[in-house]
Amino acid sequence: MRRNARIIRTAVAALLAAAVPGGAQTAVRLEEVLSIGGPASEALFQWTGLATDDQGALYVLDAMDFAVKKFDARGRLLNKAGRRGQGPGEFTTPRWLAVDGENVYAVDQSVAGLLVFDRDLVYLKTIPLPGLVEAVEARPGGGLAVVVSAFDAPGRVLFLDPDGRTAGELRYREKREGFLLDTVSLALAPGGAVYLGFLFQDRIERWDLSAGRSWSRSLFGGKASETTNVRGFALPKDTFILDIAVDSLGRVYALGGKQARNRARDVFVLDASGALTAVLTLPQPSHCLHFDSRDFLYVRAEEGTALKKFRLVFD
């Protein structure tokens, strides 16, 4: 335990030079600047979704106590809302969050829509959508992008205005590739590019709204996921990209899944052209990556009972 704690405190990110084939190698260090929760705290029990606002506040969804929590920039709990249920502002399977303007948008995995709160976590309304929501991100210029999973219309990113009206659409797949194979995480670059990380495929894609798909990259040799049969469904077993994020300089960060050398800890850094420039390793496994507007990185720690904020230093 002492050894782990030391690793966490020093927040060493290893450069795995061998994993950057033939490209320029950039060393990346992680400096921990904030930690919220942990085994000795009751701030977080098992957090899932995270968003930040322009004041440095953090909004966190906790799947264990069905709550959305707001912390200030120093990690102090300011407010908490939500409880278990299917009524207004209630959760059954809280997953993802986004902040846009004065609103906080929450995704519950069992709800075909977005739950909308204000920044004080007062529930406002639910925006209905045509399917369950796989991912939500705030758009750099305002509004939201959501990946909606609808059986008759797979592979869609919907762009919404702040009131939830559809303002555009990106079709990244015209038909299903296989059960769960189109499951993606989503990241939006400042210039408008859309990045998709595929959970069950070795694939990261960049899309531009006007030009379509710019590129597609694999990180693990293009390996296909093995499948397992569950009640007649061939379910993919291998995870590739657990989450994807973009910083303000347009660098793309992909969190590797089961196929990574360090599962849920290796983060692959790509430039805007898709070239792999570095690999860093988180101190502990995470399920997601989030950057705030000042390029601080937020990840999970202590099996979901803690949240860590890091400064990335590129040498």
Place this chain on the structure above:
Amino acid sequence: MNRARAVGLALLLSAAAASAQDAFPGRGRTVFLLVDTDYLLCAPCSAWLEDLARLLPPPARAAGLRVIVTYRDPEGEGAGGRRGQIARLQWRGFAGGRSLDLPVAFDDGRAFHELVTSGPAAWLLDFELGTVRKIPSPLRAGEVAEIAAFLLR
């Protein structure tokens, strides 16, 4: 399960119980719900636990129903270690979020670890008779009544 196997398992569990603080009441018959922390975010697993807690009559619950929470602890640090603390924290969040009020013990000595299977299960033990019955999740018709009858017999 044959009688010899049942007696052996009952003895094993009896020994295991001694290592889990307050795992069993001081009587010859008990039911424990064996739950790994990995199950706490599994919707069918939590539904099974909640259904049992909700459907069992209070006298049956009070007569000897316990939850035993197991967790991964590769370094064997037990209750005071990081994993033991996290298991307790996650259980508090889980139970609090669902208003579950069940007596709980934590498998800090990993005595119950080998009994963990692919989902939570109820174990019905009668130490005096040396009988053991395992009822795996999900709940089937008649199982709540069977557990209640066992506890109130």
